[in-house]
Amino acid sequence: MEPLAPVTKVFELGANAEAVLAMLLGFGFGFMLEKGGFGSSKVLAGQWYGYNFAVLRVMFTAIITSMVGLFGLRYLGVVNFELVYVNETFLWPQIVGGFIFGIGFVIGQFCPGTALAACATGKIDAMVFTAGFWIGIVAFSFSFPLFSRFYDSSSMGRMLVSDWLHLPAGVVVFLVVLIALGAFALTHFLDKKLAKS
Amino acid sequence: MAETTQLAESQPKRPAPYWNSYVAGFGLGLVLLASYVLAGRGLGASGAATRIASYAVHKVDAMAHGGTEAEGHTVARANAYMAPYVKGPADPFDDFLVYLMVGILFGGFASGWSAGRVSFEIVKGPHATNKRRLALALLGGFISAYGARLARGCTSGQALSGGATLALGSWAFMLAVFAGGYALAYFLRKEWL
Numbered sequence: 001m002e003p004l005a006p007v008t009k010v011f012e013l014g015a016n017a018e019a020v021l022a023m024l025l026g027f028g029f030g031f032m033l034e035k036g037g038f039g040s041s042k043v044l045a046g047q048w049y050g051y052n053f054a055v056l057r058v059m060f061t062a063i064i065t066s067m068v069g070l071f072g073l074r075y076l077g078v079v080n081f082e083l084v085y086v087n088e089t090f091l092w093p094q095i096v097g098g099f100i101f102g103i104g105f106v107i108g109q110f111c112p113g114t115a116l117a118a119c120a121t122g123k124i125d126a127m128v129f130t131a132g133f134w135i136g137i138v139a140f141s142f143s144f145p146l147f148s149r150f151y152d153s154s155s156m157g158r159m160l161v162s163d164w165l166h167l168p169a170g171v172v173v174f175l176v177v178l179i180a181l182g183a184f185a186l187t188h189f190l191d192k193k194l195a196k197s
Numbered sequence: 198m199a200e201t202t203q204l205a206e207s208q209p210k211r212p213a214p215y216w217n218s219y220v221a222g223f224g225l226g227l228v229l230l231a232s233y234v235l236a237g238r239g240l241g242a243s244g245a246a247t248r249i250a251s252y253a254v255h256k257v258d259a260m261a262h263g264g265t266e267a268e269g270h271t272v273a274r275a276n277a278y279m280a281p282y283v284k285g286p287a288d289p290f291d292d293f294l295v296y297l298m299v300g301i302l303f304g305g306f307a308s309g310w311s312a313g314r315v316s317f318e319i320v321k322g323p324h325a326t327n328k329r330r331l332a333l334a335l336l337g338g339f340i341s342a343y344g345a346r347l348a349r350g351c352t353s354g355q356a357l358s359g360g361a362t363l364a365l366g367s368w369a370f371m372l373a374v375f376a377g378g379y380a381l382a383y384f385l386r387k388e389w390l
Contacts, residue, residue, distance in 0.1 A: 026300020065226025102377025108337015
């Protein structure tokens with residue numbers, strides 16, 4: 001059987017269909033973020049101070065759900081994985097960028113997506129965070145020549161963790177699920193421990 | 198009987214609780230999976246901002262230098278980072294990530310509205326002041342933008358979406374976010390505890 005997905009790439013549905021699809025996907029995304037508690041900076045801050053582990057639980061559940069689904073459908077031949085966009089790896093810019101992003105996260109207690117969902121429910125701290133984010137993007141663009149060489153350094157192309165470890169993708173999927181389950185167990189252990197103290 | 202009903206109605210409505218984290222996470226995972234299966238790409242939240250901000254810089258600079266005639270050579274077009282987003286005649290808002298952003302706003306509102314959580318308020322820790330909360334939110338947003346642009350994505354586009362495809366750089370990003378966050382968290386604990 002020929003792969004049926006990604007649907008918009010295999011069947012070439014056109015720009016209008018893709019726009020509607022993007023809005024529906026965005027709706028689901030924003031809806032689930034808000035339902036999970038990510039529209040509140042207080043919930044997000046809980047991850048860093050140990051009083052609410054919703055960030056880790058929601059995020060890792062989402063990752064393993066879609067990962068198992070995606071690699072399962074690839075295994076079954078439903079999804080042509082070559083047509084699926086995979087973020088290219090630029091290892092050091094992503095490590096340094098991630099570290100800076102983590103610092104920004106703890107200072108502002110939002111990330112760009114959660115802030116949007118929070119803006120939609122009237123949270124003023126999220127609106128201010130988003131304003132700071134937009135100003136930061138303009139500032140980044142104007143200062144880009146200073147670090148454009150670093151930005152393009154350590155390019156590894158389309159590189160999966162499984163390629164890097166020289167393991168079959170299925171094995172890494174299984175390991176990620178195990179690690180996620182271990183992390184969930186750890187958060188419940190910490191919940192109990194912190195409740196006692 | 199009628200009296201108690203009236204009393205209950207006159208009290209401010211309490212927001213519904215959030216969903217169980219694993220249920221919300223499973224739902225979010227299905228949305229992400231649908232994005233990959235239907236559109237061949239993941240979700241993202243910072244790409245739209247980059248596109249719109251670049252276009253805004255382009256338009257403002259053109260207006261400041263004599264309107265549409267000046268659009269050929271704006272600072273945005275001369276800038277290596279913004280140029281790809283403002284070079285063509287194409288509508289910059291006609292983009293997957295921009296439609297996605299609009300959807301996020303509607304979806305967030307629908308969820309919050311259905312749970313009674315829509316209200317203009319500043320959410321902060323028990324001992325924090327409004328002024329400090331907003332100042333830190335502004336600063337945090339600014340710093341996050343540098344991190345997200347340097348890493349080519351944020352928690353949505355890299356950690357969540359890239360993580361699900363096992364992209365190596367996305368996992369490196371995710372671990373670095375937690376490292377950076379926990380490295381600083383202790384020093385800001387008074388804002389939230």
